[in-house]
Amino acid sequence: MALEKEINRSTAKSSKPKSAAREWLDSIVFAVVAATLIRWLFFEAFTIPTPSMENSLLVGDFLFVSKLHYGTRTPKTPLQVPLTHQTIWGTSIPSYLDWIQLPQYRLPGFSDVKRGDVVVFNYPPELQHPVDLRTNYIKRCVGLPGDQLEVRDMQVFANGQALENPVRMENEYFVSTTTAVNEEKVFRENGVSEFSGYTETYNDTIPSNDESGYLVYTTEAIAARLKEYDFVKDVRTVKATKEISEPSLYPNSPLFRWNRDNYGPVTIPAEGKTVQLTPENVAMYGEVIKRYENNENVVIEGNKVTIDGKAVEQYTFKQDYYFMMGDNRHNSADSRYWGFVPKDHIVGKAVFVWMSIDPNPTSALNKIRWNRLFRIIE
Structure with missing residues (x-):
């Protein structure tokens, strides 16, 4: 009998209704956890802030990016405020601590990156942030690992074949x-x-x-x-002739007299591919070896490369790389200016535009670009 009373007392305590504040807190926690998991595993929403992909994607387009196509990356920086990127919303306060950096892996995906895919990736040169928290860029993939890529008189070639230009290229x-x-x-x-x-x-x-x-x-x-x-x-x-040299282009070396309309040829690094470290290859791949290959103590002095104190005359790449360009070919800071995109920087594939807001509408009625809603990205 005493045991039965104790059970009844315990049941009464557990059935005590939650306060309104507790109900709200539980709902918020559940929503944050669910949104974080969906954002990490399945898809993430992005907005287009610059005109580098016009006229395919416009400033003010809101789009969904699939993480499943190329495979979801495991988190590298676990100490982070949920649903943030580099800073806490509306402030300049960092939203993460880089005290712990985990090994990064990629789950199986539907497909590999293909030429012509519109890809979101972390901006490689932004070395002050961990890989997964570098600024998100969106460009079109024009070069795959191992490709020989060249721009001749504004036309992109891969392995000697002219690529089909985007329908809305500017x-x-x-x-x-x-x-x-x-x-x-x-x-x-x-x-x-x-x-x-x-x-x-x-x-x-x-x-x-x-x-x-x-x-x-x-x-x-x-x-x-x-x-x-x-x-x-x-x-x-408006285009540059082959004789004009643009010193701001990658790899910023006097050995290469290229411009944005006449670039290359350049061979894109591929996992397992070995290159001899000639002066030209040191200029082209030296920073890749130093920044993105997880090597220790890389020193580049002139045409010489040493890794952990040992001079190397050839190098085998540890991961794949890609060459990205904007569809707005004369107004895009892309691989022509800062180099290759490592595979571990790939975030996902841009799938469709779900909303589009014109930042400079002719009238309030034209604020929303209705004809762009739920447009598949090509």
Whole structure:
């Protein structure tokens, strides 16, 4: 009988209703845990902040990125505030501690990265953060591990074959006009989101020409449409000749006199691939060996590489790498400027746009780009 009373007393205690505050706390904890697991395992939402992928992806597009396609990465930095990246929301306070760094693995995925995939990855040169917390970039993969990649007169080639250009790829054009134009009407209504103000000389940009007009970043189809206006004298593609050298390009070496429109050829590192460390290869791959291959005490002095005090004359890569480019080919900081993307930096595949908000709408009614909602990313 006494035992029965004790059981009844215990049951009464356990059935005591939770307070409203406790109910809210339990709901919040459950939601945070569920959202964190979904964000890590399945997909994550991103927004497009820059025009580097226009006209395929626009500034203000919100998209879902699949972690399942290439395989989910295990966390490297476990001491982190949930649902944050580098800082706590709305502050500059770091959201993580790098006291513990775990080995990183990748779960099995649906597929490997393919040429033409739109990929989200961690920005490799951002060495001040752990790999999984470097800034997220989005570009199109144009080069796979082991590919020989080259840009000839603005056309990308892989292993000697011209790649199919993205349908909405943008180039830079000079629009020569007889007078200043209504920019809002002529450019924005035609879907041109980036253009310079009117100027009376473009000698530095268009060699051997002293004309008035605008620089615009747009698609080939829209450029042809602009040419139909009476006040437009000509629309010409802006491009660099092969003789011009851009010193800011990767690998920032005088051994390579390339520009953004004529780049390479360059061989993309592949796991298990061995290269001889010639002066050209040290310039091309030295920083890869030092930064991304988890080697200890790498020293590069001129054309010589030492690893943990031992001079090496050849090197075998430990992981695959990729070459990424933006669809807005003249307004994209991509692999042409900072190099290869290691496989352990790959976050996921961009799948579809679920919302799109125009940052510069012509009216409040046009704030949401309704025609872009639930658009599959090609």
